[in-house]
Amino acid sequence: MGLIVQKFGGSSVATPEKIKNVAARIIKEKQNGNQLVVVVSAMGDTTDHLIDMARQITDNPSDREIDMLLSTGEQVSISLLSMAIEAQSEPVISLTGAQVGIITNKVHRKARIVEVHTHRIQRELEAGKIVIVAGFQGLNENDDITTLGRGGSDTTAVALAASLKADVCEIFTDVEGVFSADPRIVPDARKLDEISYDEMLEMASLGAVVLQPRAVEYGKNHGVPIHVRSTFTDSPGTIVKEVGLLEKELVVSGVTCDKKVSKVAIMEVPDRPGVASQVFTALANDNVSVDMIIQSIKRDGVNDISFTVSEEDLKKAVTSMQKLSDDLGAKGVVYDMNVAKVSIVGAGLGGNPSVAAKMFKALADLGINIEMISTSEIKISCLIQERFADQAVQGIHDIFELGNGTSS
């Protein structure tokens, strides 16, 4: 007998009919002899609906009251899912984040879990019950309700799995697992049987969002295996776990692409100490997250400094840089929204220059110009023009022979 933590997202519980299906799936797992803790998100578009009501009241609600409002969404899901399980005569109990004892810091709307008290869950499990837990929410030390931010239910599930020393944390989604590339772009993309936490983190940060990065970090720090699998089939998905280098057959696990990226450059910045620091301090002060950074080689006492930001931060970044350009006596700011970042992810890439060379060859073969490059231990990213992105992903996927062989 094992202890399994399962997580079902909002689309899996969007309607009463879907809730009944999830209930059946949970009961089957229970009848296989396992103890079950199930984390649930708010039904379908409930969160959007609640936010919309708040907007009808005020443009600027406080984060505390937004958390008070949003946390009702999961509370509705857990009660309905529990009723569906009760209806099949299985012992079950629903618990809010507060009742579970998920203690967070005080930051509303993106709180971090600092502690999980498991005695209530333990007691209910020992009484033979399936425990249904509201994802995404916790309680801070002021006894106020907090929420964990986008994808927070994943973090709830992994944190519970860690605290309960569960055998596995299963995250149910509408895809079959983690793929070597987006199957909508690369038809012969292959489902990965397993992937390391670090690779998964890179995948997530590169736009292939099947798991909340903080949940992956939590899993990594506590050694919780995370099984990403489909709500709609019984076949196994992808297991995220610590994978030793020697165990890996493939160096490259997957190819990802982020089209929601923009390039900004501040031109002909005087080359004196502290200038780069001023640039990135200004961006940090305006809450702009920066990804790739390139400083050109000095020419005539001036540098160009380029970086990428998400499309939604572009306006803020440009405004911030135009002001700084004036202050520094630089030549001005240029930007480009029509770029995309294609990346390969894989354990040990950093130590293997031939892999980078192969990726660049794939792009060169397609006549695609590389505008920026950045590398880490487990990924290599190239910024290219957005219109070539899909082609680039397919070409790189092919050159590393990542496909399942069904594509031409």
Added chain:
Amino acid sequence: MGLIVQKFGGSSVATPEKIKNVAARIIKEKQNGNQLVVVVSAMGDTTDHLIDMARQITDNPSDREIDMLLSTGEQVSISLLSMAIEAQSEPVISLTGAQVGIITNKVHRKARIVEVHTHRIQRELEAGKIVIVAGFQGLNENDDITTLGRGGSDTTAVALAASLKADVCEIFTDVEGVFSADPRIVPDARKLDEISYDEMLEMASLGAVVLQPRAVEYGKNHGVPIHVRSTFTDSPGTIVKEVGLLEKELVVSGVTCDKKVSKVAIMEVPDRPGVASQVFTALANDNVSVDMIIQSIKRDGVNDISFTVSEEDLKKAVTSMQKLSDDLGAKGVVYDMNVAKVSIVGAGLGGNPSVAAKMFKALADLGINIEMISTSEIKISCLIQERFADQAVQGIHDIFELGNGTSS
């Protein structure tokens, strides 16, 4: 500076626009120099909508999970109302029943408040905040969410007023106060300036439901003045408080009518000791509440036993009595749904036979036959045919000169 507890029902906060109006009203009272604790119900038909979702899952949800579900309704209201107050730059905080420290017994769906911890509210009031509290809900000693049953937000408000030693508990409704009769039946019915707790209890139990009886009881036991007033005007409503007999100008405060009542009679029951006990034990075992009871005078060794029940309990009562009739060798069961109970309510009625005589005269003048009579210290009720009910209420209202003189 006073401390005021206000309660707004679901219709007062049914839309974002109405929530903003309520916020304005609360802020005005705060700016008058008062400390404010505001209890809110779920918006409009939220509770019905939630129950409907539960029904789509199962016909027989557990009371615990229903409470988990329904308590989200008030949580949405308090967060939205708090946002509306924040938007006007007034310090405010919303609190759930659990956060307030409303501790109830373990009975789900109709829990009773056993204790109120006020330290959190006190702290927030001392910090200068308006405190918005979720009505209708509490927490039991298992840390499970409970709800207080129909009209439970009234009880929350009065219980908080008692625990905080508030100056007054204001219950906002869609009527202007408590009237001498239903103004839809009696056009010249008069708004009462004040009424005693006991009279209010009788009014409530007789179908004039402006205040939850348990809230009135709580107010009576703790000496909390309850001001029933309109959400839509600033004019004073009716104050429910302890009223000494000598203070009262009128013996009769009001006339009420309950049409949702049925008469049941079990005919020719053998007259032997314990028979009446058997009848009412059988009804109690079937959870039927009985109101008026009459046992006819013995004739030929048999009695007729008649009683009234609510229309919704009629079927259960008749089934129960038919079985008992067979067991006892009685002649059978008859029943009548087309009856109504008209009542007068007033302090000291019990000691004043002339009042009863006057009421019976009003009915006699209209040619209305009285089928059953019951009396208490503060009310006299007559069961009559339902088709005469409105006429009877008007006639009794006239004979006691309760009107404001505008009617013919």
